[in-house]
Amino acid sequence: METMTAAASMKFPREPANYDEISMQQSMLFSDSLKDLKNLRKQLYSAAEYFELSYTNDDQKHVVVNTLKDYAIKALVNTVDHLGSVTFKVNDLLDENIAEVSGTELRVSCLEQRLRTCHEYINREGLSQQSLVINTPNYHKRYILPVGETMNGGLRTKSKYEGCSVDKGDEWHQFRSAIRATIHEAPPSIASKGLSSSPTPRLVQQPGNFAFSKSMPKKDLERRTVSPHRFPLLRSGSLTRKPTTPKSSRPTTPNQSRPTTPNPSSGRQPFISDPRKSASMRIRVGKESPKEFEQFPSKSKRLLKALLSRRKSKKDDTLYTYLDEY
Amino acid sequence: MARAGGITNAVNVGIAVQADWENREFISHVSLNVRRLFDFLVQFESTTKNKLSSLNEKLDTLERRLEMLEVQVSNATSNPALFTST
Numbered sequence A: 001m002e003t004m005t006a007a008a009s010m011k012f013p014r015e016p017a018n019y020d021e022i023s024m025q026q027s028m029l030f031s032d033s034l035k036d037l038k039n040l041r042k043q044l045y046s047a048a049e050y051f052e053l054s055y056t057n058d059d060q061k062h063v064v065v066n067t068l069k070d071y072a073i074k075a076l077v078n079t080v081d082h083l084g085s086v087t088f089k090v091n092d093l094l095d096e097n098i099a100e101v102s103g104t105e106l107r108v109s110c111l112e113q114r115l116r117t118c119h120e121y122i123n124r125e126g127l128s129q130q131s132l133v134i135n136t137p138n139y140h141k142r143y144i145l146p147v148g149e150t151m152n153g154g155l156r157t158k159s160k161y162e163g164c165s166v167d168k169g170d171e172w173h174q175f176r177s178a179i180r181a182t183i184h185e186a187p188p189s190i191a192s193k194g195l196s197s198s199p200t201p202r203l204v205q206q207p208g209n210f211a212f213s214k215s216m217p218k219k220d221l222e223r224r225t226v227s228p229h230r231f232p233l234l235r236s237g238s239l240t241r242k243p244t245t246p247k248s249s250r251p252t253t254p255n256q257s258r259p260t261t262p263n264p265s266s267g268r269q270p271f272i273s274d275p276r277k278s279a280s281m282r283i284r285v286g287k288e289s290p291k292e293f294e295q296f297p298s299k300s301k302r303l304l305k306a307l308l309s310r311r312k313s314k315k316d317d318t319l320y321t322y323l324d325e326y
Numbered sequence B: 001m002a003r004a005g006g007i008t009n010a011v012n013v014g015i016a017v018q019a020d021w022e023n024r025e026f027i028s029h030v031s032l033n034v035r036r037l038f039d040f041l042v043q044f045e046s047t048t049k050n051k052l053s054s055l056n057e058k059l060d061t062l063e064r065r066l067e068m069l070e071v072q073v074s075n076a077t078s079n080p081a082l083f084t085s086t
Helices: A002-008 A019-057 A061-133 A169-184 A199-205 A218-226 A236-241 A290-313 A317-324 B002-078
Strands: A141-146 A161-165 A279-281
Touching: A019 A061, A061 B002, A169 A290
Parallel strands: none
Antiparallel strands: A141 A161, A141 A279
C-alpha cells in the first residue's frame, strides 16, 4: 500500500522558464505516468497476495476484508487517474502533431501555389516574347487612282477616286514592266508635243499628246526607262513633302521630290490625304476598313488589263494621261 | 435455551448473508468500473490508432509533396536560363 500511495503521489513541477523547459517537463511527467501504469500491475498482484495471506492467517478477517475493499477502491481510482492523464497527454500530443502537420501542409500548399504562379508567369512571358518574334503581315504599296476622269477625258471635278493596291510582288512587277514597256514602245510622234506642267486637261483634250521623250534623246530615254526612278510611284512617305493642291504640285516629269524608296515611318499614316497622288504603305490591317482592301486587288487587275490593252493600241491617250499623273 | 440459540444462529446467518450480498455488490461495482475502464481503453486505442493513421497519411502526403517541390526547385536552380530575361 505504501508503494501504491507513493506511486499515486503527484510531483509538483517548478515554474518553467521557456517553452522547451515546459515541453521537457511535460514529457517527463508523461514518462512517469507510463512507468506508474506499468508498475500498477505488479503492485496489484503483490497487494492481492498480501491480503490473501492476511485473510488466512489473521483472525480478524472482517478488518482485512474492509481494508482490502478500501485498497481496491483506491487502486481503481488511481488507475483511472493515471489512464486519464496518460490518455489526455497522448491526445494532446497527437493533436499538436496533427496541427503541426496541418500547418506544414498549408506552407507546402503556399509553396506550390507560388511555384505554380511562377510557372504561369514564365509561360506568359515566354508566350509574349515568342509572339513579339512573329512577323506582322506587311502590306505593300497602295496607289490611289482616279477612276473615270482620265479615261473619259473630262475635267477633274469629280472627287471620287478609287484605291488600287498591288498586293503581290508579281502584280507589282507586272505593273511596272507594263508601264515601262508601254512608254518604251511609244512612237515618237505621240510623244512629240511637249509636256506641260499641268498636263491633265490638255492631254485629255489632245489624244496622244505625251511629250515624254521630246526634250531628251533616245539614248537618254532608254537609259531612263531602265532606271527605276523614271516613273517613281508616289507613296505615303512623300505626302508630307507634297503641297495640298494637286495641280500645282504635279510635275510633268518625275523628279527627286518624290521618293521612291519606301518609308517605314510613314506606314501608319492615313489612307488618303491627297487622293490623286497618294500611295501609302501599310503595315497593319486592323485599323483600316476591310472594304477598301477588298477593292484593291480587283482594281489592280482592272488597271493591269487596261494597261496591257492600251499598250497594244498605242494610241490611247488616257494611258499617257494617266501616266502623266505620275 | 435451544430456541434462543437457534434464533441467534439464524440472526448470524442473516448477517453473514447480508455481508455476503454487500461484498458481492461491492465486487460487482468494482468489476463494472473495471469493465468501463477497459471499454474506455479500447475506445482510446481505436481513437488513437485512427489519429495516428491519419497523421501517418498526412505525413506521407506531405513527404511526397515536399519531394516534388524539392525536385522542381532543383530543376529550376539547375536551369537558371528560365529566369533570365532575353
